[in-house]
Amino acid sequence: MKKIIILPFLFLTLLSWGQAQFVVQNGAKTEVYNNINTAITNAAAGDTLYLPGGGFSITNTTIDKTLHWVGHGHNPQETSATKQTRIVSSLTFTGNCDGSSFEGILFTSTLNFGSDGDDCVNVKLKRCRLMNALTMRYDNNGDPVDLNFHITECVLQGIVNAFNGSNCTIEHSLLFSYVLYFEGSLFNHNDFPALSGCSNCSSRDRIIQYSNNCLFTNNVFSYQFGLYNSNSCELNYNLFDRALPFDTLLSTHSGSNNIVSVPIADIYTSIENDAYNTFSYNNDYHLNATGTGTAQDGTPGVSIKGAASDGTDMGVYGTSNPYKTIPYYPHINTATIASEAVSDQLGVTINAEAQSR
Template identity: 45%
Template sequence: MKKLYFLPFLFLVIAGFAQKQIVVQNGTAQSFSDLNAAIAAANAGDTIYIPGGGFSASPNIDKTLHWRGVGHYPDSTAATGFTNITTGLNFSGNCDNSTFEGIYFSGSLVFGSTDNEATGIVMKHCRVVGNLSMRNNSGTTNGFPDLDFKLSESVVQNIYANYGTNIRVEKNLIFGSLIYFYQCYFNHNDFCANTSYLLNGCNNCQFINNVFAYSQGQTNSGNCNFQNNVFQGGMFYDPVTSTHTGSGNIHSVGWQNVFTTISGSIYTFSYDNNYQLKTGTTGTAEDGTSGVSIFGTATDGTNAGIYGTSLPYKEGAVPYAPHIRSVNIDNEVVSGNLGVQIIVAAQER
């Protein structure tokens, strides 16, 4: 059953035509024109609905909140503009179990405190332009903490786990490096990093059904398993000499042949690009067989990359909370009435 977001959302719609309003909900709804005021007024566990537009916030957040924007893809935010938080943010260890959806973050995000990890974070349908640090501590202090971090259907750059473990990264477009991951899981992602080392200090990780579409170097990484991935060039491991293992991978595809349409650089994200696998593309299987199709090669029988699985990446990355797709307002009043048509959409769960 869908959760009903309509009370705070409709309040947001009505108020939003006068000025951008941020709604805080916990049973009742309050509206604010300033994001800092909304954060300060919210109790731990509250939901903050942020409309389209640019918003700044004080950098340090110290409570569990559920952040909901209207999305960041142009085709789904034409009426409202995308939700853009323009400042970098630090989420302390008191932010356990916070969730984020449908927000464009212009700056970097850092989770956790030096002596208090932020755990249970869920982020989906977001874009992060700066670095995403899932753990504040860059050393191995306190061993390899269980972060229970889930990142899905988002567009991100460099991701720092900083020796954190139990991180699930699924159906994301990733344009940077993976740094210091330990016993983490990567499934159905597209990696398009313009870097010498896509994997930097990644150990004991599982890579399944991903597309390695551009740079794929590695350093200080070992004991990872690669299954049914598509590699534009050679694979990450030598079956004889490497500590990495794997099976079912297809390599030597050529970066020009991976995606359907790339309007500029493959390692620069663009909303104009089509990241579906390119029809007719083939590569080489691990046994040396050439001319092997890259379609239908994932472990679940779908395609590798973000458009695989029975629930592929949603083009537009529309958040679950209802959002405005279009607004039509008549130019004049007829018989004392002004015609207003607002078309609202929400993603199916």
């Protein structure tokens, strides 16, 4: 299986010193294009589209079929051999894109899912970075709709709006803006470092808004302003830099085993220039080994390490499968291609790191 997966990436790496190449794979059938728009047009529903490193603009910004998009990753420190895979166009994926997936891509503009009267469901985003807003439905008219939207190990810098979507999961991700209109969804092992651009927030500038019946477990809220216009959520084993964001007696929210009043400077291992509301690859979001807070039962001085429900850390680096930025597919660390052939042979040296997940 790994041999089949790695071939498109090795091929793209060999060609990355020339014109960008895009590989479309359908089972054993593989086709190569030198233009991303041609590759998208010719791909059939269900195909996998392997993207090289570089920045790409998509002409037809409305995608109308299920595709599986795979890039080289977004972390510049891990893509020195291939470059980041960046898509700079604002894109809309219609309701015909059910089951689409995205991995290892940096999106600089907005992503929108669904069309009028036809929701896009069963979408997966993994190890991507979204620098702008993510809208998961066309609108929020009517009752909640089961979207089964799954986001894992992503960096989300813009507003995330589910528009009354339910059965969504966000896990092992870093969120820097508002989370809106979620119903019956799960937020597990995420970090909410701070609201982007929010230096003097008002009472309404709260990161979770208009969300009901959601479960928040093992998250780190390190500059949180609570819940706004939300009801009946359950919050367990979370870390808060301030007090609980709900009244345990009077609120419709409930929860247990949370840790509160952790000084923001004591939460993370290292935040560059103390800019908590700005994402940086130089930040270390592992929990501070010496950080302490107050347990929900009032016990002071409890360690924030190993305090998640499974005995690991809260936040993105908890569980046995912590946050990564490298795509699941074998990652090319270095690639060296000789400038000229010797004895009709061109020297190529590629170092690729296989991953267990």
